[in-house]
Amino acid sequence: MPIYAIVADIPGWALKHRVKGTEIRYLNGQYYLYRVTSKYDPAIKRSRKITLEYLGKITPDGLLRPKAVRVMDELQYITNREYGASSFILSECSDTIDLLKTHFPDEWKEIAVCSIMRLDVLKSDLYDHGEESRGEGPGLPGSAFFSVIHRTASFLMACLNDFLYSPGVI
Incomplete structure (x- = not known):
């Protein structure tokens, strides 16, 4: 009491x-x-x-x-100083994201985020270490990402075919 x-x-x-x-x-x-x-x-x-x-x-x-x-x-005082880079990547990759939405209606966000983070890590490594950078990855648990890929392998192949054979791809 x-x-x-x-x-x-x-x-x-x-x-x-x-x-x-x-x-x-x-x-x-x-x-x-x-x-x-x-x-x-x-x-x-x-x-x-x-x-x-x-x-x-x-x-x-x-x-x-x-x-x-x-x-x-x-x-409340945390700011995001990388918005410009993320916004640019999302706008430039909108057609690829549309393909992901078509072929991966449930997982497209996770795939896009992992891809953008991988690109961001490569950018950071190049900035920090120059051309000798190998890009180790974003430090995310890869098993979660690869389990999505494993479950949706046939959708992945269809998405890659659409991407590779779409107009404008070299």
Whole structure:
């Protein structure tokens, strides 16, 4: 059973975080802040406190928000600097992607992504190591990709025939 502190026992550095709609709980020697509300319960003819969410741990240095919230806040600042290259590849390979959609209606996305990632790794290796690069691969589990190829071998042959014998292919 949790032990809650009486408001008079809570130090000032912790009390400054208590605003309307929040509650400070003292558990295992630590102070925690929760968002709370109340709702009238006709069965007992009085209001019940409802704890909505955990807001963080209160320390003398301030409120330490939950790790999940901190991580999500940090993820907001991630940018994708490779969009131009991916967009160019997708626009230039739209006819090939259409062939993949025709012959691999369920797996075309995985095949396209693996191909683009392989191309991206080759580009990165050439940039980093020059012409001596061999391109080791994107570090993806190859077994998943090859199991798709194994299951759809006849579709793969039809797709390759369409690609090789389509107009504009040298």
